Structures are given as structure tokens and as C-alpha cells.
Amino acid sequence: MEKVEAQNTPSEKRLLERLERRNREMRILKSIASKINASFDLNFTLHTLLQHLDEFFGFKHSMVLLTSAGDPFLTVYASHGYTEGGTGAKVRIGKGVVGIVAQHRKMLNVPNITTRLTYLNPVTSNLDSVEHEITLRLPGLRNPKSQAAFPLLVQNELVGVLAVESEEPRIYDSNDEEIMCMIAEQAAMAIHKTRLYEAEHTRNKEILEMNETLSSLYLQQQETLNLFMKYVPEPVVKKSLRTKSESMFDGELLNIAVLFCDIRDFTHTSETLSPNQVVTLLNVYYRHMSIVIGRYEGVINQFVGDEIFVTFGAPIGIINCEEKAVRCALGMMEQLQIMNEELLACLKVQIKIGIGINYGPVIAGNLGTVDRIEYSVTGDTVNTGKRIETLTKERPDTVLVSESIHEKVKDLFSFTPWEPVEVKGKGEKVAVYEVERLMGL
Amino acid sequence: MITEDMKIAMQGILPSLIATCDADGIPNIAVISQTYYIDKDHVAISHQFFNKTIRNIQSNPHVCLMIIHPSEVAMWMLHATHSHAENEGELFDQMVMQLEAIASMIGMEGVFKLQAAEVFNVDSVEFR
Numbered sequence: 001m002e003k004v005e006a007q008n009t010p011s012e013k014r015l016l017e018r019l020e021r022r023n024r025e026m027r028i029l030k031s032i033a034s035k036i037n038a039s040f041d042l043n044f045t046l047h048t049l050l051q052h053l054d055e056f057f058g059f060k061h062s063m064v065l066l067t068s069a070g071d072p073f074l075t076v077y078a079s080h081g082y083t084e085g086g087t088g089a090k091v092r093i094g095k096g097v098v099g100i101v102a103q104h105r106k107m108l109n110v111p112n113i114t115t116r117l118t119y120l121n122p123v124t125s126n127l128d129s130v131e132h133e134i135t136l137r138l139p140g141l142r143n144p145k146s147q148a149a150f151p152l153l154v155q156n157e158l159v160g161v162l163a164v165e166s167e168e169p170r171i172y173d174s175n176d177e178e179i180m181c182m183i184a185e186q187a188a189m190a191i192h193k194t195r196l197y198e199a200e201h202t203r204n205k206e207i208l209e210m211n212e213t214l215s216s217l218y219l220q221q222q223e224t225l226n227l228f229m230k231y232v233p234e235p236v237v238k239k240s241l242r243t244k245s246e247s248m249f250d251g252e253l254l255n256i257a258v259l260f261c262d263i264r265d266f267t268h269t270s271e272t273l274s275p276n277q278v279v280t281l282l283n284v285y286y287r288h289m290s291i292v293i294g295r296y297e298g299v300i301n302q303f304v305g306d307e308i309f310v311t312f313g314a315p316i317g318i319i320n321c322e323e324k325a326v327r328c329a330l331g332m333m334e335q336l337q338i339m340n341e342e343l344l345a346c347l348k349v350q351i352k353i354g355i356g357i358n359y360g361p362v363i364a365g366n367l368g369t370v371d372r373i374e375y376s377v378t379g380d381t382v383n384t385g386k387r388i389e390t391l392t393k394e395r396p397d398t399v400l401v402s403e404s405i406h407e408k409v410k411d412l413f414s415f416t417p418w419e420p421v422e423v424k425g426k427g428e429k430v431a432v433y434e435v436e437r438l439m440g441l
Numbered sequence: 442m443i444t445e446d447m448k449i450a451m452q453g454i455l456p457s458l459i460a461t462c463d464a465d466g467i468p469n470i471a472v473i474s475q476t477y478y479i480d481k482d483h484v485a486i487s488h489q490f491f492n493k494t495i496r497n498i499q500s501n502p503h504v505c506l507m508i509i510h511p512s513e514v515a516m517w518m519l520h521a522t523h524s525h526a527e528n529e530g531e532l533f534d535q536m537v538m539q540l541e542a543i544a545s546m547i548g549m550e551g552v553f554k555l556q557a558a559e560v561f562n563v564d565s566v567e568f569r
Binding site for chain 1: 453535538546
């Protein structure tokens with residue numbers, strides 16, 4: 001080898017030296033690239049980078065400043081070779097070597113800061129005041145003689161600036177510049193990668209937390225809904241959930257069957273019972289009746305004391321609502337037998353009921369305010385239905401229907417017409433029919 | 442023509458001198474903070490104010506630039522001829538950045554406006 005070298009001309013020697021230097025730099029570059037790309041930890045990546053710049057290239061003072069969206073400042077994320085860390089210090093974009101590099105997205109090498117400042121400031125002859133002013137609020141050197149800064153770009157987007165400086169009038173030659181540009185490119189990618197990873201990590205965590213919150217909210221809502229449905233008929237709840245809030249209070253005209261069921265002589269019966277027993281009785285009554293009503297697609301609109309108000313066809317329309325209402329009434333009469341056995345066993349009482357059914361147009365809709373609403377069915381059909389039920393007072397355990405019901409289902413059941421009766425609020429007498437219980441079953 | 446050592450001398454650690462001549466042959470010598478290296482046959486200086494140097498090169502394009510290496514205290518004399526002025530492009534941008542960076546350090550950003558980059562052909566180099 002020595003022989004060969006001895007034969008080289010001086011220019012060949014220089015070329016070999018340059019090649020050797022370039023080779024060494026490429027190896028270092030490769031090693032730095034692989035080290036800073038090995039971690040997803042931004043802090044570790046940046047500190048590794050700056051340490052290597054010192055170790056391999058002799059950049060004793062360096063820092064990495066990063067941008068953040070919408071911020072006119074760059075923030076120091078890592079620094080190397082300063083007594084004070086300075087992490088978190090800020091540089092305005094457009095100010096100083098670092099700020100100008102961020103603004104123009106091009107590298108800048110200022111090897112002669114102090115000398116140049118004196119040229120730019122012919123007015124201020126007092127050098128001291130100039131030097132005082134150039135003290136950057138950075139981890140930076142108090143009196144840098146030379147600075148070089150390199151933009152960290154990922155697909156033309158600025159992620160930050162890599163800056164090196166020296167108290168000596170250190171010269172960064174064009175070779176240094178080239179190497180630093182390559183390192184800056186690698187660093188930008190590594191920073192971008194760790195930031196993406198961090199953002200992804202944070203996002204995943206947020207999604208996980210959100211999922212937990214959502215599922216607990218869902219459970220809560222489900223519980224509330226279940227409780228709610230005990231107070232409000234399920235079809236009403238479901239219909240409301242499907243309805244846009246602004247149309248929540250839109251009323252609708254529906255033709256439906258209404259059924260009223262009352263306990264005869266309830267006041268008298270309840271007088272013989274304790275309040276607790278009255279509640280037990282009512283609950284047994286509601287439970288038994290609800291089972292039957294549900295079976296015939298009736299919707300319990302209200303329990304008022306011993307009265308049950310059922311709609312067939314509201315809020316959800318059903319076919320043959322008149323027939324279903326009558327069958328339901330007969331089913332309730334059947335159920336009454338079973339219920340009375342239970343009541344006899346636990347309270348030593350028995351009850352009798354009366355049912356009235358009517359068919360016709362009603363106004364149905366949610367009434368109330370935004371805070372408190374009630375699904376309500378109103379109109380003459382409802383009032384008459386209630387009055388017809390009242391007629392059974394004298395004849396317990398009967399099912400009475402109106403002319404409109406009778407008209408629709410007279411072929412399905414046997415009826416006994418009553419004498420037309422006067423109904424409160426009605427000018428003319430009203431025709432009512434008693435359903436023959438045995439026939440319809 | 443311009444070597445690596447000379448590039449270092451041009452970075453202004455020690456200022457450069459430029460000698461120009463007006464139409465009547467009256468010489469003028471000015472101190473300049475930095476001579477910009479373009480390639481081995483071209484250099485540039487910044488034109489910020491319409492001063493004597495700029496006036497002179499407009500009537501006589503021949504100049505002498507003296508550059509000094511900061512550590513070896515070697516000196517070179519560049520004999521150069523003014524070629525043209527650039528007020529956009531890579532060279533101009535680099536010079537603007539240099540100017541803005543320094544100016545903003547003393548809170549004088551926007552005060553110094555780079556008019557042009559004055560580009561010179563280097564005709565010969567004399568080592569002193």
C-alpha cells in the first residue's frame with residue numbers, strides 16, 4: 001500500500017483524501033440515520049442526533065427547534081452543549097438565523113456574525129450595545145461568532161430547524177453544509193415519524209377512553225330507557241326516538257279504538273284495605289291486565305287510580321283495531337277470574353270490572369313542554385269511550401261497545417243492544433251494545 | 442480559480458476590501474462584510490445602498506477584491522469584472538437570508554433591503 005501511495009501525484013493524493021473523507025462521512029451518516037430512526041421516542045431521537053453531531057463532526061453546540069401548527073414560534077425541543085438546557089425556549093419565525101431559515105425553508109450559514117453586525121449597524125457605533133442586543137433568548141451562546149441552521153422538511157412541510165453554532169469563528173465549509181443537509185433530511189423524517197407515532201398513540205388512547213365513556217353512557221341510557229318504558233308505553237318511546245325533535249310535538253289525526261277499564265266499587269273495596277294492600281291490589285290488577293292488553297297490541301296510555309286507558313292504533317297504527325279491542329276486553333274478563341283467585345289468596349278480596357270501547361277519530365301527539373312531555377290522545381271519541389265504560393257501573397263484569405265498534409265487528413261477536421242511553425256531553429242518545437262473552441271467545 | 446482556502450477567506454471572518462474606479466480614474470476602496478462564492482470563476486457582493494462602489498462599477502466594471510484567510514493570514518487579490526446584477530433567484534435569496542438574519546438580531550428586520558446581487562467574473566487571482 002505504501003508503495004502505491006508513494007507513486008501518487010499530489011493531486012491524486014488530494015483526490016484520495018477527499019474520497020476517504022467522503023466515505024467516512026457516508027458511514028457516519030448511515031450510522032446516525034439508523035440510530036435516530038430506531039426509536040419512536042422524540043426526546044431520545046433528538047438527543048441522539050445532537051450527540052452524534054458533536055461526536056463525529058465536532059458541532060459542540062446544537063439544538064433542534066420544532067414548529068407547531070398555527071404557532072408563529074419555533075420551540076426548542078432538544079439542545080446539546082449548553083450549560084442551561086433551554087428546552088421550551090422560543091424563536092419567532094423570521095427572527096435571527098433560525099427564524100430566517102424557518103421562514104425561507106433554506107439552509108443558512110452565517111460564519112461571521114459579530115463582524116457583520118458592525119457593518120449593518122453604522123448608526124450604532126457603540127459595539128457593546130449591539131452585542132447586548134444580539135443576546136438571543138435561547139439556550140444559545142451569549143456571543144455566537146458563527147451559526148448555521150438547516151430546515152427540517154418533510155415533503156416541503158417545515159417540521160423544525162436544526163441549528164449549530166460556535167463561539168469561535170468556526171467555518172462550516174460547503175462539505176459540512178452538504179453533510180448537514182443530508183442529516184437534516186434524515187432527522188426531519190425521524191421527527192415526523194415519531195410525531196406521527198405519538199399522535200397515533202394519543203389518538204388510540206383517546207379512542208379507547210371515548211369507547212369506555214360511550215359504552216358506560218350506553219348502559220346508563222339503556223337503564224334509563226328501561227325505567228322510562230315502565231312509565232311511558234314502549235311504542236311511544238320507540239316512536240319518539242325515531243322522530244326528529246322539531247316534529248316531536250306535531251299532532252296527528254288517527255282513527256283508533258279506545259278502551260276504558262275500571263274496577264267497580266273500588267272505593268268501597270279499598271276502604272277495607274291498608275294503603276299497602278291497596279297498592280298491592282292495584283299492582284296485581286295492572287300486571288294481569290297488562291299481559292292481556294299487550295297480547296292484543298293495545299297500548300296502555302294511562303293508569304289513573306283503578307282506571308286503565310288503552311289505545312289500539314296509536315301511536316302505531318294496527319290493522320283491525322276494533323276487533324282487537326273487543327278481543328282484548330274479553331281476554332281481560334277471562335284474566336279477571338285468574339286474578340281474583342290470586343287476590344283472594346293474598347288479600348282476601350275479589351273485584352269486578354267494567355269495560356267500555358269506542359272507535360273514531362282522535363288527536364294524538366306529544367303534549368307539554370320540551371322538559372316534560374306526555375303522549376296524549378284526546379277528542380270526543382275518548383270522552384265518549386270513557387262515558388260508555390261508566391254505564392257498566394250498574395252491570396259489573398260487562399263489556400260495552402259503541403255503535404262505531406258494533407258496526408265494524410257485528411259479524412264476529414254476538415251483541416245485545418241496550419236501550420240508547422243519554423251520555424253526558426252528548427245531545428242525542430247513544431246506542432250501546434253489550435258483548436256476549438261466550439260467543440266471542 | 443477559487444480554491445477551498447479562498448472560500449474560507451471570503452466568509453468575512455476578516456472583512457474583504459474592494460477597489461473600484463470612477464469614470465475619471467479616481468480610485469475608491471471600501472470594506473465589505475462578505476464576498477459570496479458562486480463557483481470557481483464567479484463571486485458576488487451585496488448591493489444594499491447606492492454607494493460609491495456601485496456607482497463606480499457602473500462606469501468601470503473592473504474591480505480588485507482583496508480577501509484574507511482568518512487563521513493563516515494569507516491574502517489573495519482577485520481581479521474581476523462586473524458581469525450583471527441579479528434581483529431574484531437562488532443567489533439573491535441566500536444573500537437576502539443572510540442580511541435578514543443578521544438585521545433581525547438587532548431588531549432591524551426590514552430596514553436593510555437587498556437591492557441586488559452584483560455578480561463578477563473572476564479574471565485572475567494573485568496570491569500575496
